[in-house]
Amino acid sequence: FLAVLIFTCQVSPSPSLEIYALRLGQSDFSSKNVYADLKFQQKNEVKFAWLVYLIRQGNKKILVDTGFESPHLRQKWNIHSYQGLSDLLAALGEEPASITHVLLTHGHRDHAGNIELFKNARFFVQRLEYKTLLKKGWGWKKIDTVGRGLFSLFDKELFILPNLKI
Helix, strand or coil, X not given: CCEEEEEEECCCCCCCEEEEEEEEEEEEEXXXXXXXXXXXXXXXXXXXXXXXXXXXXXXXXXXXXXXXXXXXXXXXXXXXXXXXXXXXXXXXXXXXXXXXXEEECCCCHHHHCXXXXXXXXXXXXXXXXXXXXXXXXXXXXXXXXXXXXXXXXXXXCXXXXXXXXX
């Protein structure tokens, strides 16, 4: 599928909360490359899904991570059945311009590789991860917008929605 609805609930009097998993693609990895715990490391391959999440509640559309488009990374990680994030969002009636908030879990390229697509979004990232974003040189400097207030940095926890604690 293009997307899987993971969770929906009605929290009165708030509008319905919907959470979608958007699968960019899939790789087959050795279990040694996926599991740190030795008891799960076997000689077989593990199917690994490359996911980002869309959370919708009322007029807020929150993307958790932005995935990546890089053909180099898709080849390097042997990703098959790849679909671009813009296409996945379109299947849900959204486009990058409609995303109001982006939460970046961390600064790896596979989690924050498409940040330039979301020009209307307010970004949220932990302070230490923001420093990683700038330091790694993966293109983050092109939207270094802390001075303009588009990046909100936090240290421990954050409420993007009243009922959603990060």
